[in-house]
Amino acid sequence: MMMMTPPRRPDASILGPALACAVLGGSGALLGWLLDPADFAGAWLGALLLWIMWSLGSMALLLTHALTGGRWGHALRPALRDAVAALPLLLPPLLVPLLLNLSPLYRWARPEAGAEAGAALRNGLWLNAPFFSARVVAYALLWSVLSAMIVRRLRAGASVASFAGPMLFVLAVSFTLAMFDLAMSLEDFTSGIYGMLCAADAAILALSVATASSPERIGGAVRDDLGRLLLALTVLWAYLAFCQLLVVWQSNLASDAGWYLRRLTPFWTGMGVALAVLRFAVPFFVLIWPAARRRARVLRGICVLTAATTVLHVWWLVLPALGRRPDGLDAACLLAFGGVTALAWLYYRPPAHPTRAGGGA
Template identity: 30%
Template structure:
């Protein structure tokens, strides 16, 4: 333990100031460019931008939510290996307060996205009249405020308490986070599930899936672990965290990523199988729309890109320990997570085939730029790992290869 303590004392604790300024500057530049491009796209084609922006917003929000889940589950299980990884997930979960602002365009454009039940035609639809107590604009906005406030509150509180642990050898901040993680997990599960119903499933209010919330969660967990792997690889390449996050920790992240890749495929297949077996027209129409025209190619790309290829690549031990291979798989999974959300959302606009547009890129770059800016600021102003975490030495211990 003494040797580990000495090694930890010698490790770099914060980013170099010049590097930090450069990261924040690049993040700010991307954010400004994304916001400007989004504004232009909204003027050119309001309706398409509404759907494209929802896709981009959901992509960055689910990555941040997956990061928040990681923080909560590590405290809940009192995990010893993940001290450094937990700090990096805190950076990503710091995007959640910004999501409250990023949601504003969706609130403004909601009638373009959810026109089936927000528009006047809902009064002439018997099924929508039965759902009106839940699917109505006032309750929709109230629920959105609740979701966003809950996520922002959890993110801010856990980040603030974690920073308090950095500044004190008293273990009370860690004890508070552990005690709060169980109720926080319940809040997380309920808000994520209902937000996925409200913001994604209700685009087509005649379709439903009881497993949809779990499906969205599986994508959130997979994408956040992919981002974590890339951050870990980048820090290792820069010569940082040598004594805190070694190759064994990278291997652990790779194993988790491999496991959640399988979990996503399991949930996706379960959803498909139940709908196919029941053969109810209101349910099967969802997959029929995504098997028409060029959507068929997107569906196949999702199958191979989100499961088959990363499964085969990450199957070996060598791949999880290779920065190049794990990094490539992580980039692929992040891209396919966007494709997955695009596949969920855009067929409601392009019914007979995928039609890619620069407006889709604009809808992504706005949320992506803001998210990158927030993460860079979090990384610049906080230590690279929790300095006084009670299990930091355990996280730094090198396991037998």
């Protein structure tokens, strides 16, 4: 699929922590799978969605920069490229636990409730286990091909602008359908805004992780560009979340209203308020101030905050549908994903190609 560089000697300073995260997180996830498959399935799905958002959000930023240009993209290119390069290597094996645990997650996938769930969701022809599994595999193959094309061109020092436009269109359609399948179909809920909301999550997560992990490449002018871009994405995310709530409120349909009612318990209401404050209000009022977004520590702190709140938002989307709260199993799955990704980087990270520095045009 993708031309991977041969294994190389890993950085010993990173190998230990990465291996510890992979072993501890993987052991916890495996134990959870054996003891409570239903809880494991929800925890694994949440971690998988975050990982996909990070990789595909990085891909979207690379393609967008190829079309628009700008200093910010040159500064973040190595971090974004590494996130894209990890996708075809890790996505297929990471999908296996999900495909083996469809019944605990999706009521339409349970044989004893198949007819009832199909009628409730009005989409029994679309939501059935064989067709769902085939679509998920097709998404993985498509994204792996896109990743291979992008990484191969970047490793050769070539531009991806010639096919960035069509790639962005294909990526947007496939990502939206995947979010409908993997996340929205957990409940009897329909929203045309759901895919765009997840796309905003993906862009914020990818931009935040790349910015926080590239301090040596980011000068003062580039920090200002990145701060403005993160501010715009934050406002877009808040706007889409409000629009979805407004549409559901005005339509007043029992199935759609139930989606929000399940998130109005004291715990999830508190998390919703935390998201409104930490995901929107704090970044907005900090990044709108030019002097603040030009400070390296301030921008890095906001990036860490927005990345962390993306985790909370994905849990807010997934876990109420399963009737559970975040627990140690969710943390173990996130730890496993992080450790395995770090190990893949250490052994197969593509060699850096010279790019313009953070203050360049």
